[in-house]
Each structure stands twice: as C-alpha cells, then as structure tokens.
Amino acid sequence: xxxxxxxxxxxxxxxxxxxxxxxxxxxxxxxxxxxxxxxxxxxxxxxxxxxxxxxxxxxxxxxxxxxxxxxxxxxxxxxxxxxxxxxxxxxxxxxxxxxxxxxxx
Numbered sequence: 001x002x003x004x005x006x007x008x009x010x011x012x013x014x015x016x017x018x019x020x021x022x023x024x025x026x027x028x029x030x031x032x033x034x035x036x037x038x039x040x041x042x043x044x045x046x047x048x049x050x051x052x053x054x055x056x057x058x059x060x061x062x063x064x065x066x067x068x069x070x071x072x073x074x075x076x077x078x079x080x081x082x083x084x085x086x087x088x089x090x091x092x093x094x095x096x097x098x099x100x101x102x103x104x105x
Contacts, residue, residue, distance in 0.1 A: 020033060020050055020052050027079065027080045028078070028079065028080065030076050030083070031075045032048065032050070032073070032075070033072050033074075035048050035049070035074040038064075038074075041062070041064060043061055043063070044058060044059065044062065053087060055086075056086065058081050058083075062078035063077050
C-alpha cells in the first residue's frame with residue numbers, strides 16, 4: 001500500500017513554473033518547489049523561505065538531499081514530524097531591512 005501524499009499549496013510568484021508544491025513520501029522524504037532561501041537548518045529543524053511564506057520542517061536525522069535556489073527546488077530526507085507555515089509572503093527583503101535598521105540605530 002503506497003503512502004505517497006501530494007499537497008498543492010497553491011501558486012506563488014517569482015518561480016519560473018509559478019507553482020509552490022509540497023510532496024511528502026512515507027514521512028521519510030519531502031520535496032518542495034518555490035523555495036527562495038534556506039534560513040537555517042540542522043538535523044532536527046529546517047526553516048525555508050518560500051514564495052508563500054516561511055516553511056518550518058521538523059523531524060529527526062534530517063538531511064538536505066537537493067537544493068537548487070535558481071529553480072526553487074528543495075528535498076530533504078529523514079523522519080518527518082511536522083511541516084508548518086508561518087505568516088508572511090516569503091519576502092526576505094523585509095526581514096533584511098529590519099535587521100539593518102536595528103543594526104544602524
């Protein structure tokens with residue numbers, strides 16, 4: 001019995017194909033399109049900036065298997081325990097500007 005699940009999270013701007021998708025395979029592999037930037041990662045948590053906001057992936061023994069920011073593709077393997085979106089439109093510029101403003105005060 002196959003346990004492949006495909007979730008289409010909608011369309012985003014800025015990617016060549018214009019689509020932001022998540023595909024979870026047996027809770028052991030996650031493939032994402034529409035990735036703009038990897039904010040942070042370790043073996044338990046990965047934070048991605050996507051066309052549709054910040055995506056946090058949690059689990060155990062997480063290993064990045066693919067990262068191509070030009071095409072917006074990302075893949076990770078490990079035991080997935082959570083996938084969460086945070087509000088925001090995926091704009092790194094807003095965060096960078098806030099950081100620079102705080103730094104230059």
